[in-house]
Every structure is written in structure tokens, then in C-alpha cells.
Amino acid sequence: xxxxxxxxxxxxxxxxxxxxxxxxxxxxxxxxxxxxxxxxxxxxxxxxxxxxxxxxxxxxxxxxxxxxxxxxxxxxxxxxxxxxxxxxxxxxxxxxxxxxxxxxxxxxxxxxxxxxxxxxxxxxxxxxxxxxxxxxxxxxxxxxxxxxxxxxxxxxxxxxxxxxxxxxxxxxxxxxxxxxxxxxxxxxxxxxxxxxxxxxxxxxxxxxxxxxxxxxxxxxxxxxxxxxxxxxxxxxxxxxxxxxxxxxxxxxxxxxxxxxxxxxxxxxxxxxxxxxxxxxxxxxxxxxxxxxxxxxxxxxxxxxxxxxxxxxxxxxxxxxxxxxxxxxxxxxxxxxxxxxxxxxxxxxxxxxxxxxxxxxxxxxxxxxxxxxxxxxxxxxxxxxxx
Amino acid sequence: xxxxxxxxxxxxxxxxxxxxxxxxxxxxxxxxxxxxxxxxxxxxxxxxxxxxxxxxxxxxxxxxxxxxxxxxxx
Numbered sequence: 001x002x003x004x005x006x007x008x009x010x011x012x013x014x015x016x017x018x019x020x021x022x023x024x025x026x027x028x029x030x031x032x033x034x035x036x037x038x039x040x041x042x043x044x045x046x047x048x049x050x051x052x053x054x055x056x057x058x059x060x061x062x063x064x065x066x067x068x069x070x071x072x073x074x075x076x077x078x079x080x081x082x083x084x085x086x087x088x089x090x091x092x093x094x095x096x097x098x099x100x101x102x103x104x105x106x107x108x109x110x111x112x113x114x115x116x117x118x119x120x121x122x123x124x125x126x127x128x129x130x131x132x133x134x135x136x137x138x139x140x141x142x143x144x145x146x147x148x149x150x151x152x153x154x155x156x157x158x159x160x161x162x163x164x165x166x167x168x169x170x171x172x173x174x175x176x177x178x179x180x181x182x183x184x185x186x187x188x189x190x191x192x193x194x195x196x197x198x199x200x201x202x203x204x205x206x207x208x209x210x211x212x213x214x215x216x217x218x219x220x221x222x223x224x225x226x227x228x229x230x231x232x233x234x235x236x237x238x239x240x241x242x243x244x245x246x247x248x249x250x251x252x253x254x255x256x257x258x259x260x261x262x263x264x265x266x267x268x269x270x271x272x273x274x275x276x277x278x279x280x281x282x283x284x285x286x287x288x289x290x291x292x293x294x295x296x297x298x299x300x301x302x303x304x305x306x307x308x309x310x311x312x313x314x315x316x317x318x319x320x321x322x323x324x325x326x327x328x329x330x331x332x333x334x335x336x337x338x339x340x341x342x343x344x345x346x347x348x349x350x351x352x353x354x355x356x357x358x359x360x361x362x363x364x365x366x367x368x369x370x371x372x373x374x375x376x377x378x379x380x381x382x383x384x385x386x
Numbered sequence: 387x388x389x390x391x392x393x394x395x396x397x398x399x400x401x402x403x404x405x406x407x408x409x410x411x412x413x414x415x416x417x418x419x420x421x422x423x424x425x426x427x428x429x430x431x432x433x434x435x436x437x438x439x440x441x442x443x444x445x446x447x448x449x450x451x452x453x454x455x456x457x458x459x460x
Binding site: 118120121122123175176177180182183186205206207208209210211212213214219221223232233234237238240241242243246308309328376 | 417420433434435436437438439440441442443445457458459460
């Protein structure tokens with residue numbers, strides 16, 4: 001695994017704008033950054049990232065299977081009891097997943113370590129699936145990288161294939177926070193892949209989901225029933241909002257399904273460690289109120305059970321928070337995870353995003369930051385296989 | 387590993403999203419589970435209840451945040 005500086009395409013902004021990738025710059029800072037790329041060997045990809053990703057996902061599924069049958073697990077994850085049947089039923093009915101992203105610490109030498117699982121509402125998929133691939137094609141054409149370079153990336157094709165399986169002739173509603181350009185872009189891209197799979201699609205804001213008592217169910221602004229919905233909106237938020245109480249009474253099938261609420265919770269980190277102690281792709285982790293957390297000593301990473309984009313995560317060294325991200329999370333409690341320094345190349349910390357579609361590892365993305373905690377504006381860099 | 391593929395992007399960035407029209411007048415009596423909203427010609431009619439999802443984002447981030455903030459993905 002190497003970081004290689006390279007010239008950027010002089011027209012990449014035009015290319016980005018032309019395909020609607022309008023969040024390539026955030027608050028005046030580069031989000032998409034092709035002034036360098038990461039290079040991996042095929043061995044590193046297949047054995048260092050792809051295989052561990054599949055294994056971690058399998059462990060996660062085993063955890064869900066255990067959690068839905070044991071109230072103690074759901075209680076430790078602070079999932080409201082009212083939604084346990086919804087989660088359990090979605091699991092037993094085998095409601096399908098579209099995608100997810102594991103965030104891994106990986107330096108090309110030791111085993112990849114699971115930092116967290118973005119199982120419910122992963123973003124950055126357009127840039128991983130499409131814009132990164134477009135970069136590779138043009139970088140080869142323009143001799144920025146060698147002609148025989150490849151990329152670990154079949155995300156786009158697999159999304160289309162998966163939509164065809166999940167759609168089953170239903171119309172698909174895609175709902176999320178459309179006032180955010182990043183979320184709107186993610187929704188638009190996923191809508192596009194669903195459309196290419198032959199699904200009829202409707203994009204709506206999450207606030208524009210309605211509820212109709214007569215006939216019972218969620219409807220769109222036109223009053224049409226929502227039978228199949230992709231939501232880029234966290235389950236834990238939906239549970240506590242006004243319509244949360246309606247979820248159990250609705251016929252709507254959700255993507256990601258309710259059982260993903262288990263995996264998007266950072267409480268899975270100690271639960272995985274409990275189930276698979278010493279696994280090479282896991283870091284020791286404990287709930288903060290667990291006396292065993294003391295075994296981590298005074299240096300660890302503190303994470304809220306619910307958190308996104310690095311919010312409220314703190315890096316504690318010798319008992320003192322040396323880096324801390326602000327945010328609104330933490331009311332449900334925290335976990336402590338052993339600190340595994342991220343690889344630092346050219347003064348930047350790098351995190352691997354390992355993508356799964358239908359539980360199949362199929363691509364990766366790199367996020368880079370001077371801050372050791374990856375956040376919303378951490379730069380996205382492309383990669384190649386050499 | 388190498389793949390040739392055809393990426394067709396027809397809709398990225400073209401999301402045109404309707405905004406819920408919230409009725410102001412509530413004089414019309416609606417059945418439970420529906421609400422009165424003005425329709426054509428300003429006449430009230432009953433429709434499904436909206437905005438039962440979405441509150442947490444505003445609780446966390448407030449309204450009107452600019453690019454890159456206040457989103458629900460991760």
C-alpha cells in the first residue's frame with residue numbers, strides 16, 4: 001500500500017459538474033482529491049481487504065442472528081423495546097440488504113482492523129463506484145497511471161443487479177434528506193442504478209412521507225402507497241420520531257431493513273469482540289460501563305453507540321482526550337475501542353472504506369485527513385491495483 | 387480483476403424534489419389520520435398526515451445549514 005502523488009486532471013471539476021457530483025468541494029476545501037492516489041497489490045486487495053471484509057460481514061450476520069433472539073443484546077445496544085419485534089421480523093423474513101461499508105484500519109502489513117460498520121446509511125458511494133472509476137479510465141488514457149492498472153470496484157454493476165433482485169416488480173421510493181447535497185446526490189445515484197435495473201422510482205424527502213389511517217400505510221405526496229422504500233435516514237432516528245410508532249403497522253418493506261439497526265450501532269464492536277475474542281480483524285472493545293474496559297488502560301478510542309461522520313468520537317491518550325470531534329451524540333452511552341493508529345502517509349491519516357453489495361465485498365474507497373478521526377469533510381482519494 | 391463497463395448516469399444531480407404544501411386553514415373536519423389542506427381553488431380537502439419523519443435531523447443540525455452539513459448519511 002503506497003501513496004503516490006500524481007497530477008490531477010485539469011478538467012476534473014467540469015467532469016464532476018457534468019455528472020452532478022457537486023459536493024466535490026466542501027466549505028471551500030477539497031473533498032475529492034486526486035493530487036495523489038493509493039496503490040495496492042492484488043495480494044493486498046484480495047487477502048488484506050476483500051477476504052477480511054467478507055469474514056467481518058459474516059461475523060456481523062451471526063451477531064444479528066444472536067441479537068434478535070436475545071433481549072440482553074438489544075438492551076445493551078439501547079434499541080427501544082417497542083422496535084424489537086420489527087427488527088426480529090425483518091430478520092426472520094430475510095428482508096434483503098442493498099449495501100454497506102466497513103471502515104477498516106489497514107496499512108498493507110498487518111491484518112485489517114474493523115473500526116466501524118456503516119451498515120444503515122453509507123454515503124460516498126457515487127464517488128467510490130463511478131467517479132473513482134472514471135478517474136482510473138482517464139488517468140490511464142492520460143498516462144497519469146500505468147496502462148495495466150486496475151481498481152477494486154464492481155460496485156456499480158452489483159448495485160444494478162441487486163436492485164433487480166430486491167425490486168421484484170415493485171415501484172421504489174427513495175427517501176432522505178434532500179436539502180443536503182451529499183445525501184441528495186447519493187439518493188440520485190442510487191435512484192439511477194435502480195432505474196437501470198428496471199425499477200420505477202420516485203425520489204422524495206423523508207419529511208414528505210405521509211401516513212394514511214384509512215387503508216393504513218405510508219404514502220408519498222401524491223397519496224400513492226409506499227410498498228418498497230430505500231431510506232437514507234438512520235433507523236435510530238426513525239424509531240423515535242412521530243411516525244416511528246407506525247412502522248410496525250405498515251406494509252412498507254424498507255431498504256436497508258430494520259435488522260440493520262443492530263449493525264449500525266457501535267455497540268457491535270464490544271459484542272463482536274465478546275463473540276470472537278482475539279479475532280485478527282477485530283480490535284478489543286468494551287462497553288464503557290463494563291469493568292473489562294479497564295483492560296484497555298488509559299489509551300483508547302471512545303465512541304458513542306450512535307454516531308455518524310466521526311461525531312462525538314474522542315481519542316484518549318494517557319487518560320486525556322487529545323482529539324475530539326464535536327457532535328450531538330452520546331446520550332445512549334459509549335464504547336471504548338483499543339487505539340490502532342491509522343497509517344500515516346504524507347502527513348495524512350488514511351482509512352479504508354470497504355464496500356459490500358448484497359454482502360459481497362466489491363470495492364474500496366480511501367478517506368484521508370490530518371485529523372486521526374475521519375469526518376464528513378475528510379478527503380476522498382482514488383486507488384489503483386498495480 | 388479488470389472490468390470494462392458502461393456507466394450511464396442519467397439522473398445524478400437531477401433530483402427535483404417536491405416540497406410539502408402545508409395547509410394553514412384547519413377549519414375542515416377530517417377523519418383521524420388525515421389533515422385538511424387547501425386544494426384547487428383554495429378549497430380544503432383531507433389528505434394523509436406528513437412530516438412524521440425528519441425531525442431528528444433538524445433537532446441535531448437546525449435548519450438552513452449549507453453544503454456538507456446536516457445530512458443523515460455516514
